Amino acid sequence: MTMWLVVIAAGIATFTIRFVFIALFGKIEVPPALERGLRYIAPAVLAALTVPTLVAPGGQFDPWNVFVPAAIIGGIAAWATKSIGAAIVIGLPAVWLLQWLV
Template sequence: MMDNWLLILGMLAITFATRYSLFAFPDLRFPPLVRQGLHYVPTAVLSAIVVPGMLLPDGEHWALRLDNAYLLAGLAAIAIAALTRNLLATIGGGFLCFFLLRWALGQLPL
């Protein structure tokens, strides 16, 4: 029987170590190449979360279908974001589309 508290403390140490890894070196100045690369971290990471979230909502199965509200409302949110460049409008509009679609498709637990 493994000690679960030992596991929790180990996970704490490892998780904190990854999150603090670069915050730990305030005097470190990145070389130009790294700095250039870091400019692409938000774009790359967020795209890599969003697009699979739209096309494989359960994380396993492709849902390239018209009854996939994640895909359709996600596309609507992308359009709203491109046109307005407004975060709140994107969230509000995207969420509204999402729930209207889910409601119309009978996918809400009502």
């Protein structure tokens, strides 16, 4: 029962986060500074999502683990081919190989 309440509360809160500015825009003027800042969301948030997972798997700082080189290999593959699938198709086997090697 508690878990159900937690899930429903988190669901309502998450929808509110997703909806609040979509609901407000058009009614309020967007400051130009905010408009410019929006352009840097993608690079900033993607790096902030990725780097800690890689250099501190499980919350412990450990920059020399196998996921770091495997992610760099996957990133290079994605950059060279302009394809997201390439990052997985090359990065995942890379981590298996590195895990097998070390």
